[in-house]
Amino acid sequence: MDKKLTTILADVFGLRESEIHPDLNKEYVDNWDSLKQMDLVLSLEREYDIALEIPDILKMASVSGIIEVLKEKGATLED
Amino acid sequence: MKIEGAVVLVTGGAQGLGLAIACHLSALGATVVVADRNADAMSSLPEQMGRYQLDVTRPDEARKAVADITEQYGRISILVNNAGVIFSEPFVNIMNPAEMMHDYQRFRDSITVNMDSVFIMTSAVVEKMVRSRTKGAIVNISSISACGNEGQTAYSAAKAGVNAMTVTWSKELGRLGIRCNVVAPGFIGTESTHRALKETTLKHIKESTPLRRLGEAQEVAQAVSSVIENDFINGVVLNLNGGLTI
Numbered sequence: 001m002d003k004k005l006t007t008i009l010a011d012v013f014g015l016r017e018s019e020i021h022p023d024l025n026k027e028y029v030d031n032w033d034s035l036k037q038m039d040l041v042l043s044l045e046r047e048y049d050i051a052l053e054i055p056d057i058l059k060m061a062s063v064s065g066i067i068e069v070l071k072e073k074g075a076t077l078e079d
Numbered sequence: 080m081k082i083e084g085a086v087v088l089v090t091g092g093a094q095g096l097g098l099a100i101a102c103h104l105s106a107l108g109a110t111v112v113v114a115d116r117n118a119d120a121m122s123s124l125p126e127q128m129g130r131y132q133l134d135v136t137r138p139d140e141a142r143k144a145v146a147d148i149t150e151q152y153g154r155i156s157i158l159v160n161n162a163g164v165i166f167s168e169p170f171v172n173i174m175n176p177a178e179m180m181h182d183y184q185r186f187r188d189s190i191t192v193n194m195d196s197v198f199i200m201t202s203a204v205v206e207k208m209v210r211s212r213t214k215g216a217i218v219n220i221s222s223i224s225a226c227g228n229e230g231q232t233a234y235s236a237a238k239a240g241v242n243a244m245t246v247t248w249s250k251e252l253g254r255l256g257i258r259c260n261v262v263a264p265g266f267i268g269t270e271s272t273h274r275a276l277k278e279t280t281l282k283h284i285k286e287s288t289p290l291r292r293l294g295e296a297q298e299v300a301q302a303v304s305s306v307i308e309n310d311f312i313n314g315v316v317l318n319l320n321g322g323l324t325i
Contacts, residue, residue, distance in 0.1 A: 014279075014283070030279040031279060033230075034169045034171070034175070035169055035230060037174055038171070057173055057174070058176065
């Protein structure tokens with residue numbers, strides 16, 4: 001998985017990097033609430049130099065959803 | 080002020096922090112009357128405590144309750160405004176674009192139950208105190224959220240309002256021998272705290288607290304009795320949070 005994305009997710013949600021995988025979703029992360037979602041959006045926009053709209057943000061309810069959005073926005077991700 | 084022999088009215092005293100405060104003051108020799116909306120919870124109060132079913136957001140009910148209690152017990156010398164409901168809602172919910180902003184009615188409701196209730200009860204009790212020349216003490220239970228806690232616009236505003244009202248009243252009523260103080264708990268390990276917050280959040284709170292633990296209800300009750308007993312404490316917001324700042 002993309003190292004930069006793993007670091008962002010670990011920082012925002014207070015997780016260990018080893019806990020982060022594409023199947024992880026908001027149901028399994030206790031503090032993945034709307035405030036953390038805003039932190040996540042701002043971190044992704046800053047680190048990948050992209051702009052996210054509301055429909056993008058709604059898709060980002062799982063790590064795989066976040067990867068999908070980042071790819072749609074043209075971000076370069078490591079496998 | 081001596082607690083022994085005082086008549087104390089504790090709102091929201093049937094459960095949680097309020098119950099701990101009521102039991103502590105009763106153990107110190109006060110005559111305690113609990114006013115609570117929850118009749119079921121009041122049915123299991125210790126026998127020696129008085130009880131009065133009351134919605135503290137209704138001024139007419141509050142005035143009647145204070146009149147009835149005063150008639151039965153002779154006076155109310157101490158009021159502990161503990162009734163309230165923790166409420167959390169983010170100001171902006173980016174994950175719910177159809178209703179993205181904090182609902183105004185829920186904001187108003189939280190202000191009513193957590194701040195207006197303190198005004199209503201204190202107004203009813205102080206009127207009786209002033210008319211009967213009774214000296215006394217008002218203790219308002221606020222919260223660390225009064226400093227502004229993310230995700231709690233309404234609750235934080237209400238508790239900050241409680242702090243401000245209390246300091247104002249301490250200046251107005253001190254000359255009448257009525258002292259007004261706040262006890263502002265941080266995170267206390269009550270059932271309602273465990274209901275309101277996830278275990279991971281509580282773990283984070285403990286790690287962020289210099290004393291590395293949650294507070295105990297008994298410690299809040301002790302803070303309440305301290306501000307009652309010390310006659311030179313007036314207009315104080317006593318923070319009880321193990322050193323945690325938010």
